[in-house]
Amino acid sequence: MDKDIARLAELFESSPVLAAVYDEFDRLRYANKAFRTTYFIEPEETPFWPDLMRRNFHAKRGTVIHAADFEEWLIATQSRRGKVGFRAFETDLVDGRWLWMTETVQKDGWMLCVASDVTGLRAKTRTVRQDRDLAIKASYTDELTGIANRRFVTARIEDMLQLQEDAETSLGCLCVLDIDRFKSINDEYGHQIGDLVLRDFAKRVHRLVRRTDCFGRIGGEEFVLTLPATPVGQAHLIVDRMLASVRKSRPLPEHPDFRYTFSAGIACAQSGNTAISLYARADRALYMAKLGGRDRIHTDDSPADRSANAG
Known part of the structure; x- marks a missing residue:
């Protein structure tokens, strides 16, 4: 069993697919090389997700965030993050890549994030999907406060x-x-x-x-x-x-x-x-x-x- 786990860890580490695990407090517990490279995380680092997003936003790297006020964006995003057993969505990176991200959440709050590079998909099709995702977000968000509705x-x-x-x-x-x-x-x-x-x-x-x-x-x-x-x-x-x-x-x-x-x-x-x-x-x-x-x-x-x- 230990050999199987070690082999699985090797496969994750060498895979171009991004993989990460967060605990119930949203602290990063594991990230493979592809994930760490994309989000600028040192090998032994275990940052909280909000802190990671905040520092990358101010450094103009990582996820593209179209918001004048980062903290308002953070509240709106956290209101939905990790609240359902599974969700999938597209996200842009500052370096021009597009990722298809999935979040799988256990009952105790631990979350597995897996992302694949989908930059090669046609832009027209992608625009339709982004419009759909924005409409879904709006349907679940309180317009005044940015939290869940x-x-x-x-x-x-x-x-x-x-x-x-x-x-x-x-x-x-x-x-x-x-x-x-x-x-x-x-x-x-x-x-x-x-x-x-x-x-x-x-x-x-x-x-x-x-x-x-x-x-x-x-x-x-x-x-x-x-x-x-x-x-x-x-x-x-x-x-x-x-x-x-x-x-x-x-x-x-x-x-x-x-x-x-x-x-x-x-x-x-x-x-x-x-x-x-x-x-x-x-x-x-x-x-x-x-x-x-x-x-x-x-x-x-x-x-x-x-x-x-x-x-």
Whole structure:
């Protein structure tokens, strides 16, 4: 078996096909020579994917990124990266090559990336495919914040509920997040400032979202966070860190004293739940958080959630 693994490693290393493996935190764990050469990675380096993309963007190499603001592009891309079991897409390189990239993701978040050089394909055919990919991206992206939209995040809730329930593993949690007194912000400062607050909120929360999770805006000032295979106690800690981050935000330089908060409701997925019923429980918990004074988290108090907390 060891000889077979060694031979497989040799084949990958000599192959012109790009191959890489990322862990659940999006840190590179393995890359063959073709991948390292294309993305300018030293043999012993294990960078996080966002850091790799950021440094190559500023060095004007690697993937072609058509964005005036790299960080906005990064948020939009991470909102979809690693959220489904498999996806395939085309990507351009600064050196003129075109790659056909596939991402295969395990339930624990580890990802295999494989890419082949498809530069020789006819440009006309490729333009059609790129237009299709852009249309798909737009259909899953919230236009204002750049994160996932209702359609995409709802599909991820369904994916989470389809996971096999294990005696030792939670199906996961759904969190509904709502900016406190958002109507008053719009009324006092105007809708442009309200939009700025929404974008600030999305950026701050997104920084704390794991790659296995999905964070999206479902409308107005309401957002949803899916946390697959996450017990309710851990979900509470994750959202609590988000609360702390948002409390520190001062997004309006012309109003340095302005601050805002949010409230959150958490529901632990149970066997037999549908996306609608799970959302209803999380939304009910959000209502209780608002009723309790806002700027806080409330967990749905069903029997399954109480037992999860006890664990």
